[in-house]
Amino acid sequence: MPLSIYNSYTRKKETFEPLTPGHVGMYVCGPTVSGESHLGHARPYIGFDVVYRYLTYKKFKVRYVRNITDAGHFEEEGREAEDKVGKKAQLEKLEPMELVQKYTNLFHWAMKQFNCIEPSIEPTATGHIVEQINMIEEIINQGYAYVQNGSVYFDVKKYAATHDYGKLSGRVIDELINAESREVTTRTLEGQEEKRDTADFALWKSAPAEHLMRWRSPWGEGFPGWHIECSAMATKYLGASFDIHGGGMDLQFPHHESEIAQSTICNHVAPVKYWMHNNMITINGRKMGKSYNNVIKLTELFSGNHPLLTQAFHPMTVRFFILQSHYRSPLDFSSEALTSSEKAFKRLWEAYEILKQINVAQNTQAKDVELEEKVKNWLGEMEVFMDDDFSSPKVLANMFEMAPIINSIKDQLIPINALSSDTLLLMKERFAVFLEDIFGLQGADGTDNNQLKSVMQLLIDIRKEAKAKKDFATSDKIRIQLNEMGIVLKDEKDGNTSWGLT
RNA sequence: GGUCCUUUGGCCGAGUGGCUAGGCAAAGCUCUGCAAAAGCUUCUACAGCGGUUCGAAUCCGCUAGGGACCUCCA
Numbered sequence: 001m002p003l004s005i006y007n008s009y010t011r012k013k014e015t016f017e018p019l020t021p022g023h024v025g026m027y028v029c030g031p032t033v034s035g036e037s038h039l040g041h042a043r044p045y046i047g048f049d050v051v052y053r054y055l056t057y058k059k060f061k062v063r064y065v066r067n068i069t070d071a072g073h074f075e076e077e078g079r080e081a082e083d084k085v086g087k088k089a090q091l092e093k094l095e096p097m098e099l100v101q102k103y104t105n106l107f108h109w110a111m112k113q114f115n116c117i118e119p120s121i122e123p124t125a126t127g128h129i130v131e132q133i134n135m136i137e138e139i140i141n142q143g144y145a146y147v148q149n150g151s152v153y154f155d156v157k158k159y160a161a162t163h164d165y166g167k168l169s170g171r172v173i174d175e176l177i178n179a180e181s182r183e184v185t186t187r188t189l190e191g192q193e194e195k196r197d198t199a200d201f202a203l204w205k206s207a208p209a210e211h212l213m214r215w216r217s218p219w220g221e222g223f224p225g226w227h228i229e230c231s232a233m234a235t236k237y238l239g240a241s242f243d244i245h246g247g248g249m250d251l252q253f254p255h256h257e258s259e260i261a262q263s264t265i266c267n268h269v270a271p272v273k274y275w276m277h278n279n280m281i282t283i284n285g286r287k288m289g290k291s292y293n294n295v296i297k298l299t300e301l302f303s304g305n306h307p308l309l310t311q312a313f314h315p316m317t318v319r320f321f322i323l324q325s326h327y328r329s330p331l332d333f334s335s336e337a338l339t340s341s342e343k344a345f346k347r348l349w350e351a352y353e354i355l356k357q358i359n360v361a362q363n364t365q366a367k368d369v370e371l372e373e374k375v376k377n378w379l380g381e382m383e384v385f386m387d388d389d390f391s392s393p394k395v396l397a398n399m400f401e402m403a404p405i406i407n408s409i410k411d412q413l414i415p416i417n418a419l420s421s422d423t424l425l426l427m428k429e430r431f432a433v434f435l436e437d438i439f440g441l442q443g444a445d446g447t448d449n450n451q452l453k454s455v456m457q458l459l460i461d462i463r464k465e466a467k468a469k470k471d472f473a474t475s476d477k478i479r480i481q482l483n484e485m486g487i488v489l490k491d492e493k494d495g496n497t498s499w500g501l502t
Numbered sequence: 503g504g505u506c507c508u509u510u511g512g513c514c515g516a517g518u519g520g521c522u523a524g525g526c527a528a529a530g531c532u533c534u535g536c537a538a539a540a541g542c543u544u545c546u547a548c549a550g551c552g553g554u555u556c557g558a559a560u561c562c563g564c565u566a567g568g569g570a571c572c573u574c575c576a
Binding site: 408 | 504505506507508513514515516517523524525526527533534535536537538539540541542568569570571572573574575576
């Protein structure tokens with residue numbers, strides 16, 4: 001089955017064919033480590049983690065590059081026109097690199113919580129100033145950039161005359177060039193008068209005296225523009241042309257559009273074959289973002305310490321929540337929706353745990369041919385759905401179809417020989433591969449502690465003895481007190497008792 | 503002002519021409535010392551209006567609501 005990917009550039013689903021057979025180069029825009037990551041940031045990192053995992057499952061050798069933006073994008077046309085990292089460092093009385101380190105560590109911690117696989121290369125912007133300067137020089141040599149008061153700007157008008165600037169983001173170039181319509185925003189933009197045209201963007205920015213982060217360049221001391229780092233690092237590690245570039249939809253313009261322009265001029269070839277963009281996480285229908293003042297930081301999410309949260313949420317709940325919707329659909333956050341995901345995930349994971357325990361006989365035929373066919377169909381569809389632009393929600397839906405069957409086999413409501421041994425084995429294999437390897441999910445509770453297991457078995461045995469003697473006061477005491485500690489006991493049909501954390 | 507997207511049952515969320523998505527919640531039943539869990543069953547929606555079609559949630563048009571981008575943004 002071939003994999004098809006929705007390409008934002010062509011706005012179509014396309015069959016995925018890597019530039020080099022068997023190998024995939026993938027670049028994903030990483031975090032700006034000038035602050036804490038929030039729930040919105042989790043979506044691309046989890047989403048592309050699944051893409052990475054799935055490509056690996058499909059036997060591709062993937063080089064996955066995700067940058068760390070630690071130089072801080074200066075606010076190109078912002079009111080303060082100040083380096084974000086430098087600015088906050090002064091407020092917090094920290095060295096800029098100290099701040100960068102702090103938030104990089106925090107980001108890595110969050111990724112670990114989400115069980116995201118580390119990228120193959122995680123380059124930093126500050127570590128690639130030379131590459132960025134070289135690239136800018138090349139663009140100047142090609143005649144597509146100009147120097148103005150120690151800053152360098154990309155000449156969009158000239159580029160657009162022969163290239164498709166605006167195609168990725170659906171911009172109309174005439175509206176960007178000499179954009180009178182911008183006056184609608186009535187914003188006075190600093191540095192604007194330096195540019196030849198409003199559509200031009202900075203490749204290098206001259207640093208004012210108070211700017212902490214600064215590097216020497218052929219044009220004086222300054223810092224790199226917002227878009228150039230991705231172009232420079234992607235080119236260095238993935239080549240002039242690579243397969244997949246991912247990021248949030250909100251980066252299409254101007255970031256990715258400008259990346260295309262820079263790289264195309266420098267390398268004389270379109271940089272990316274498949275552009276992938278994830279949709280936003282919204283909160284009450286509105287994009288989660290700093291400017292809307294509606295962010296929920298990951299640390300707040302995991303601790304429940306936020307007015308919009310009724311409880312803390314496990315990272316795996318969040319991961320599952322994100323996987324339950326398609327990456328190109330907007331996903332609306334609410335505490336209620338997450339609680340619902342938490343329960344759903346728990347149920348699915350418990351079914352998976354049960355499935356793992358089922359002993360499968362050798363070479364048996366299916367007694368229930370109809371059920372056998374249904375299950376085989378659900379199992380077969382899972383890869384088909386993932387091949388269709390990573391439709392994780394549909395895969396999960398199929399798994400939920402099978403959860404009652406697994407539970408029924410355990411409770412002997414469905415005899416184990418209803419399904420053939422081959423299908424049972426396939427089911428075990430598919431669940432393990434999809435849940436763990438591809439979706440990167442893990443059990444969300446801490447029950448895999450051997451000492452705890454032993455203690456629990458002891459309590460269960462004592463309770464069983466009490467029940468046998470109809471000493472329900474004792475048996476209920478054990479159950480109730482454990483419940484207060486967050487441990488739930490479940491009496492089963494066969495007289496056994498299982499337990500889990502609430 | 504421009505460009506584009508979106509509107510699905512109590513809630514979340516799949517779904518681009520015909521077949522039950524799924525989850526959560528709710529109700530009933532089964533099992534059970536009780537409870538929980540589990541299983542079974544019920545709730546069958548597609549903003550409004552018009553059009554195309556044998557047939558539309560799905561295509562087209564209009565209307566209304568919501569949103570994104572055009573500025574840092576995942």
